[in-house]
Amino acid sequence: MNGTSIGVTLQLVGESLCEALDLRPGSAVLDVAAGNGNATLAAARRSCDVTSTDYVPPCSSAAASGSRAGRPKASSASFSR
Numbered sequence: 001m002n003g004t005s006i007g008v009t010l011q012l013v014g015e016s017l018c019e020a021l022d023l024r025p026g027s028a029v030l031d032v033a034a035g036n037g038n039a040t041l042a043a044a045r046r047s048c049d050v051t052s053t054d055y056v057p058p059c060s061s062a063a064a065s066g067s068r069a070g071r072p073k074a075s076s077a078s079f080s081r
Contacts, residue, residue: 011038011042013038013039014038014039014040014041014042015042017039017042018039018042018043018046023043023046023048024046024048025046025047025048026047026048026049027043027046027048027049028048028049029043029048029049029050029051030050030051030052030053031043031050031051031052031053032053033053033054033055034052034053034054035054037052040052
């Protein structure tokens with residue numbers, strides 16, 4: 001498995017999790033140990049109010065960078081360490 005397919009798989013897991021939870025716009029979501037932020041961004045794309053945290057600084061920094069890279073609705077997510 002290469003890096004691209006792993007990334008796609010992780011993104012699909014985040015999307016599937018949000019679907020399983022039946023998240024609605026305005027839902028409050030706390031993503032603890034968020035890693036690369038795929039679940040966070042999936043919830044943010046559904047217009048949820050998301051707070052994301054990870055104790056590993058590179059993970060939260062990468063997730064925050066991804067959210068500022070133009071991913072849809074990511075402005076509703078906040079990242080912290």
